[in-house]
Amino acid sequence: MALQERRDFWLFLSPWIIGFILFSFGPILASFAMSFTDYSIFKSPRWIGLGNYREMLVDDPLILKALWNTFFYTFLAVPLHTAASLAVALLLNKKVKGIPIWRTFFYLPCVVSGIAMGVLWRWIFNPEIGLANTILGPFLDILRLPHPQWLLDPVLAKPAYVLMNLWSLGGGMIIFLAGLQGVPEHLYEAADIDGAGRWAQFRHVTFPMITPVVFFQLTMGLIGSFQIFAQAYVMSGRGIDNSTLFYVYYLFEQAFRYFRMGYASAMAWVLFAGILAVTVLKFKLAKRWVYYEGAE
């Protein structure tokens, strides 16, 4: 039995293993090797040992700034995005009128590619002609408040990115909707018989049953947010006072503006180690709150 399961494990996993060896292993190894070199794409790489890593730690204050910006964004955006997409999924899993239309409305933003989204939101946040201030302006005038400068304001710039991220909650909504379909109806019937209210039902039936999906959202959200790039590239670049200098954006600048491929690779591997550490920690903590119906 155990032997059979071991054989099945490797057999079922073989597509990924073969694909990894064919398509990923080489490039990953190459980027790791590059991180120990001074490599400008035009000239052949020169081995400098740990030089790039040392420079990151000692000589580059922007690394710390970029890390801080990225952390700030991630720890605001990911929990908010997860909670909001779950809330919308719950609303649209009930018997409300016009469900297909509502769901489509919320899903709409997700069909836009990252670049197009950046272009759109750069316009929305434009202080003079943008949609945000066109709508908010009259209200702010009544209250005699200044119009926000959004991306041009070092304090508001990162929250503006969080807002943009919230706009595309439709993807999370879909995954949660799919998860909610798997909560067996008889659990709700049992809760009804026990006289459970809406909140008790959510707290003791719905939420525990969909914790695997919540965990998925939090984990993938974190992996994605740490690597925010396309929107930053289009919307504000480094931003005022480097307020939106996100880590992978800075990495991209190093690689394709200053052609410092070696340094960029070292940056990538440091980020890799960080995300991996946080993810492993998350999996360890998951044992305390994620409920798997099928776990042994």
Add this chain to the structure above:
Amino acid sequence: MMRHGRGFKSVAGRVATYVVLVVLGLASILPFIWLVRSSLCSDKEIMLPVTKLSGIVPSEMHPENYVRVFQSVPFWRYLFNTSFIIVFVVTGTVLSSSLCAYAFAFCRVPYRNLVFYGVLATLMLPGVVMIIPTFILFRTIGWIDTFKPLILPAFFGQAFFIFLFRQFFLSLPRELVEAARIDGASALQIYWRIIMPLTRPAIVTVALFAFTMTWNDFMGPLIYLNSQENWTLQLGLQSFQGQISNEWSLLMAATVITVLPLILLFLFLQRYFIRGIALTGLKG
């Protein structure tokens, strides 16, 4: 339904639900309304600021922008290329990712979690540093300017979707698999006859995501496809930005055209997200 029949509180709750839906729903589609508006504007008006909400309707309508999009690029050729790639990518992704997820969900081996971290780790290295080595790899094996770099990797499981399938598989009652094993079913039979039919919402989700990602992919085709007859829709339509400069309204019209099929696809697929169809016949 008992749950909904709670008198005044229930009515108030429903009203609140609709208010929230209308406000958030409008916020979601407002940028789209803007997109459609811009696609119908003249190139001059698109640059003017809109100070009143009524300004959202263009002073002159230019529906011929859409006709010009179809005339200025080989649209059907691009559409065919994109569709060709998508059919393979979606099929490959659903099959290979669910197979790999089965291993992580149902085969008990001691090093399972360690291997799973390895799979997820492939998502953690920023793609920017992989662009050049990957390009060199595909050039060495002569795949440049073919669809192969865009299609074949999908048949080897993708971490994001493996993780997603795994979470859904783990929510199924384990007795299902155990019972089938005792009856002598092989792992492949359990996967195909029991697990896959029970995870239809997950399959639809993965197919939808894979479709959308491929449809919207710009970097991949940009790096690997040179000759214009191989271009995809995204590549062809983005070329408006350089080719016919300042024709923003054409770019907007092109964007509407590319977004529309995705919206229709979702409208069609959303009926699979209805409570009750997932686990019918499984109660007790």
